[in-house]
Amino acid sequence: MALAVGLAMLAAPLLGRSARPGSSTLAAQSVDPRIEAMLEDVSPDRLHEYLETLTGFETRHSLSFSDRDDFGVLPARQYILETMRGFSDRLQVSLDCYLVEPQGRITEEAELCNVVAVLPGRSDRRIYVSGHYDTVAQVEGEGFDWSRHDNPAPGANDDGSGTVLTMEAARVLAQSGLDFDATLVFVGFVAEEEGLVGASLHAAKAEREGWTIDAVFNNDIIGNSLGGNGIVDSRTLRVFSEDPMDSPSRQLARFIRRYGAAYMPGHEVRLVAREDRFGRGGDHTAFNRRGFAGVRFSESRENYSRQHMPADTLGGVDFDYLAKNTRVNVAGVATMALAPAAPNVNGGGGPMLGRGESGYDAAMRWRPSPGAAGYRLVWRTAWTPDWEHELLVGNVTEYTLPDISIDDYVFGVAALGPDGHESLVSAFVRPPRGRSDVREVGR
Numbered sequence: 001m002a003l004a005v006g007l008a009m010l011a012a013p014l015l016g017r018s019a020r021p022g023s024s025t026l027a028a029q030s031v032d033p034r035i036e037a038m039l040e041d042v043s044p045d046r047l048h049e050y051l052e053t054l055t056g057f058e059t060r061h062s063l064s065f066s067d068r069d070d071f072g073v074l075p076a077r078q079y080i081l082e083t084m085r086g087f088s089d090r091l092q093v094s095l096d097c098y099l100v101e102p103q104g105r106i107t108e109e110a111e112l113c114n115v116v117a118v119l120p121g122r123s124d125r126r127i128y129v130s131g132h133y134d135t136v137a138q139v140e141g142e143g144f145d146w147s148r149h150d151n152p153a154p155g156a157n158d159d160g161s162g163t164v165l166t167m168e169a170a171r172v173l174a175q176s177g178l179d180f181d182a183t184l185v186f187v188g189f190v191a192e193e194e195g196l197v198g199a200s201l202h203a204a205k206a207e208r209e210g211w212t213i214d215a216v217f218n219n220d221i222i223g224n225s226l227g228g229n230g231i232v233d234s235r236t237l238r239v240f241s242e243d244p245m246d247s248p249s250r251q252l253a254r255f256i257r258r259y260g261a262a263y264m265p266g267h268e269v270r271l272v273a274r275e276d277r278f279g280r281g282g283d284h285t286a287f288n289r290r291g292f293a294g295v296r297f298s299e300s301r302e303n304y305s306r307q308h309m310p311a312d313t314l315g316g317v318d319f320d321y322l323a324k325n326t327r328v329n330v331a332g333v334a335t336m337a338l339a340p341a342a343p344n345v346n347g348g349g350g351p352m353l354g355r356g357e358s359g360y361d362a363a364m365r366w367r368p369s370p371g372a373a374g375y376r377l378v379w380r381t382a383w384t385p386d387w388e389h390e391l392l393v394g395n396v397t398e399y400t401l402p403d404i405s406i407d408d409y410v411f412g413v414a415a416l417g418p419d420g421h422e423s424l425v426s427a428f429v430r431p432p433r434g435r436s437d438v439r440e441v442g443r
């Protein structure tokens, strides 16, 4: 079994204090058959069933309140809540509500509710999978009217696709029976279209309450494989992550590509080194603004003529493609949730990276991650977007790579659990230097 390779390598005599520079290249990733079984469990038919029901409510505009049980946002969110409740007794499903005053695109006071499902892990650190269940659409021929809440807005792809992906991910992870180290949180956010409202309120609460959020896998516009320009692409998807090059969000993006390639070799994750599509936004940004790592998953080829239009219907969603994108999410989330927390590489206010005894080496230290069985070092030249070299170093908390300049390379370290599951990389990076204000005479 491939996983045993990782374990054998952990036990191999790599525990010395140093290694020859350049002696390693990126290794093929081992896969866990339990995660493979979860990926197989992801069902295009179920995704279709959830989405057919959601689009059946005609609109999910965040203010489309009505007494009807077959129309608008209230029965839609109730459907998401009850469906997730039905997946497993282990899922704690509830509404996360906020009373919001009129502002911006919110034209009346309203109680707005995210739908949140929590799968408790052994630790409190959280990993999120999300989409926004609300919709908006122009009135055909008339443009946007934010005071109108009841015109047809099926939002099958924006963002019904991300919502049902989140639901299906919740199902397979909760029904896997696996015991995760991390607590998994599945959220359908509300009022994304009014300005990331539900996500911003939730992220503010997380910061206020001091929650540890290791990652947000946000999915928005993720199920269409036929671009508006006629280009078909059902074998790649995009993951957007905020700058700078070694932000925690960028480490998350690299991690998703690494494990996407391991579990879904025929389905390519394309990383985009920007926060979101040009001039556009999404709920992960609400978390980024509060210092949490978060990325956006989107289809590779969008059809802009359907977005925010009554034409955003079920027919514009490719369910086999959506299922593959769901599997990429599940592979990343499951790997990270089974692994220990990422190592802390900062002590006393700075990175624990130095030049070693010789003055010309790369000497790294890190704080131990609880439950770690070993660590993997990664490095690359400082003009390269992804890690180029890696080395398993056993269960140690310091390591020196001789004759590798810490000026010319970027370094990171990930924690490995006893079964070989890997955490996010913690990169040894300095915060930007403050500016020097030198006083001149007379000024």
Ligand SMILES: [Zn+2]
Binding pocket: 132, 158, 159, 192, 220, 221
């Ligand atoms: Zn959207």
